[in-house]
Amino acid sequence: MDYHSAVKWLFEQEARGIKFGLENTRELLSRLGDPQHRFRSLHVAGTNGKGSVSAMAESVLRAAGYRTALYTSPHLVDFRERIRVDGKCIGEEEMLRLAEEVRNIAEDMAAHGRHLTFFELTTAMAFTHFADVGTEMAVVEVGMGGRLDSTNVIDPVCVAIATIALEHTSFLGSTLPQIAFEKAGTIKPGVPVITLEQAPEVIDVLERRAEEMSAPMTVVGRDVGYEVLSSTLEGTEVYLEEIDAVVSVPLAGRYQGSNCALACSALAEMMRRGVYIPDEAFARGLAAVRWPGRLEVVSQRPRMILDVSHTAAGARTVAAELERMLDRKAIVVLGVLGDKDLKGIADAFGSIARYAIAASPETTRAFPAEQVSDALSAHCPTETANSIGHAMDRAMELASEDDTILIAGSLYTVGEAKRWLDGKTCKGDIR
Numbered sequence: 001m002d003y004h005s006a007v008k009w010l011f012e013q014e015a016r017g018i019k020f021g022l023e024n025t026r027e028l029l030s031r032l033g034d035p036q037h038r039f040r041s042l043h044v045a046g047t048n049g050k051g052s053v054s055a056m057a058e059s060v061l062r063a064a065g066y067r068t069a070l071y072t073s074p075h076l077v078d079f080r081e082r083i084r085v086d087g088k089c090i091g092e093e094e095m096l097r098l099a100e101e102v103r104n105i106a107e108d109m110a111a112h113g114r115h116l117t118f119f120e121l122t123t124a125m126a127f128t129h130f131a132d133v134g135t136e137m138a139v140v141e142v143g144m145g146g147r148l149d150s151t152n153v154i155d156p157v158c159v160a161i162a163t164i165a166l167e168h169t170s171f172l173g174s175t176l177p178q179i180a181f182e183k184a185g186t187i188k189p190g191v192p193v194i195t196l197e198q199a200p201e202v203i204d205v206l207e208r209r210a211e212e213m214s215a216p217m218t219v220v221g222r223d224v225g226y227e228v229l230s231s232t233l234e235g236t237e238v239y240l241e242e243i244d245a246v247v248s249v250p251l252a253g254r255y256q257g258s259n260c261a262l263a264c265s266a267l268a269e270m271m272r273r274g275v276y277i278p279d280e281a282f283a284r285g286l287a288a289v290r291w292p293g294r295l296e297v298v299s300q301r302p303r304m305i306l307d308v309s310h311t312a313a314g315a316r317t318v319a320a321e322l323e324r325m326l327d328r329k330a331i332v333v334l335g336v337l338g339d340k341d342l343k344g345i346a347d348a349f350g351s352i353a354r355y356a357i358a359a360s361p362e363t364t365r366a367f368p369a370e371q372v373s374d375a376l377s378a379h380c381p382t383e384t385a386n387s388i389g390h391a392m393d394r395a396m397e398l399a400s401e402d403d404t405i406l407i408a409g410s411l412y413t414v415g416e417a418k419r420w421l422d423g424k425t426c427k428g429d430i431r
Helices: 003-016 023-031 050-063 092-111 118-132 176-184 200-212 255-272 279-288 312-325 342-350 369-376 388-398 411-423
Strands: 040-045 068-071 083-085 137-141 158-161 193-196 217-220 226-232 235-240 245-249 296-300 303-307 330-334 353-358 382-384 404-408
Touching (some): 023 092, 023 118, 040 050, 040 255, 050 068, 050 137, 050 158, 050 255, 050 279, 068 118, 092 118, 158 255, 193 200, 226 312, 245 255, 245 279, 255 279, 303 411, 312 342, 312 404, 330 342, 330 388, 330 411, 342 353, 342 369, 353 369, 369 382, 388 404, 388 411, 404 411
Parallel strands (some): 040 137, 040 158, 193 217, 303 404, 330 353, 330 404
Antiparallel strands (some): 068 083, 226 235, 235 245
8 A cells, every 4th residue: 555545445444434332442452562551641532622622731741841642533634633743743654554554453353253443443553653652641532422432442641521512412312411421431440530610410420420430520610710811813811720820822712711721630630640740831832732723813814714613512602702802794614514413503603604605525424505505594695615615715705805704614624625725825814
């Protein structure tokens, strides 16, 4: 295989769908020498914000001088974004070597009736790479759920659980307590768990699991405080009681203050477990964090913002923040995947739109543009485009220099927007 063939083969395994359970992951990792036991880790679960929490925690640990790793999913543009060491994506040559290694094992296991999924394979590749390069501290984001997610084979120093909302209901359950039960499955015996203050029924489920596991649990916002001091499109400033400091993160949205508090409280707990992090590493690491596609301003005049929120709850939160920060309604480009709450997402982003362009990202999983347009039409004038790129072209035609263009609804949508930006010179100043 060459690199592109390896990526193609991995994505072909997506056709096997989503399969919960850890037996195959454990077998695969065992054949690879159990790399997951060769680095310390922070495990991050949740519905909204877990990626931001992961990125912040990794950046602080790197600023503290550790050799760090970050495993997240999905990616925006390049598969290699999922597997990072010291802030850098895995190299193509190493990615190819690992893909060949897991493919050989996968073929042998398939011969015995045990078929590996895309996520099982990529998780094993990530953990093997982390171990091979001498990772000291890995931040591992849960893929889906938690209890039976392939990442749930690590022995973390701490578990962080971000805000929980309805998501993947056909897999995780149709109520908040059911989904919280799956997320709570990441809580291990004696391992501290940090979460955010949120719905009482969610906290109840997490506390029951923590008690069963004799795992000390801290609720940020209840047991330890924080205060968002300012939040603009340039970033967020927050006071953190846990470390008695004011810090700034270059991520927009008041909710990033909550995510920052969660990340730093988890790191503080790790410090109590022997992980050394000097005070200045918090400020330096948080100031340097990068997490694309989250209320990310990518150009000015017109201002262009990318956001990957793809749940109704996430979309409502982002829309409320934009309504607070913008002085006028936006031109919205929206593309949504077919297993998401289209009405909830369209209602949220439609509420801040003066005009909307509906499109379908390049995946068979996406809603047709016409359905997205219908969902938006209750809020503003709409039209459809035959691709995200064409929708962005049209948005640029409609926008004045003082307008804001928001591209949102899916990681796929934002990924295609980033590819459009890479190959297109806009009228604005692309940063």
